[in-house]
Amino acid sequence: MTIEPYSAEREWTVEGIPVLTATVSVPHPVPEKEWRRMRRYYQLQCRSYLRYCEKWLLPQAETEYREALAASAPLPCFRAELNYCITYQDDRFLSLYTYSREVTVPGPPLVTRRGDTWDLASGYPVPLSAWFPQSRSWKRRLLDFAAEEIRAQERAGVARYREGWSRELRRRFNPQNYYLTAEGLVFFFPMYAIAPSVEGIPTFLFPYDRKGPEKQA
Secondary structure, three states: OEEEEEEEEEEEEEOOEEEEEEEEEEEEEEOHHHHHHHHHHHHHHHHHHHHHHHHHHHHHHHHHHHHHHHOOOOOOOEEEEEEEEEEEEOOOEEEEEEEEEEEOOOOOOEEEEEEEEEEOOOOEEOOHHHHOOOOOOHHHHHHHHHHHHHHHHHHHOOOOOOOOHHHHHHHHOOOOOEEEOOOEEEEEOOOOOOOOHHHOOOEEEEEOOOOOOOOOO
């Protein structure tokens, strides 16, 4: 399998002035006939993201534009980006994440991430539970591992987490938020879910070993 980028760009204007731009680059597997399901999946993601920009970001951008115009302030232009990063690939599995970045109102950009791991033999996504075939308590193992990592990071002073993060770990855990790397399985939480914006998207690497996930799904 070869992965090529499938790209798209859009620009929205108000009274001839650009107020929102969107750029999209998603995976495009080739040859197309063999990977039709995967190709449709990411093309749909591309179209859905552009619709999201038009439905939700464009009204905000127009409001900011008109307020700036009325106040004789610099005219803003919102930016939205959707891209991808391949994290693991062999002859059986393809793992990656797509991520979006929105630069809108003043403040840190909003970054989101979505993980995908594909079984190349079947052409279907691999659920997170498949990497723990001998364990029914895989979710608890991951959450306990994340809690240990958070405590270690806070003791070392290398990261800050929100007060009450231990409650939010279980509430905000999403089994779709994972991808593979050569070193282990990475699972993550949304921006702002358990940590302030300065920490970005909290990620945790669960190594491949006898206590971690089994690489042979």
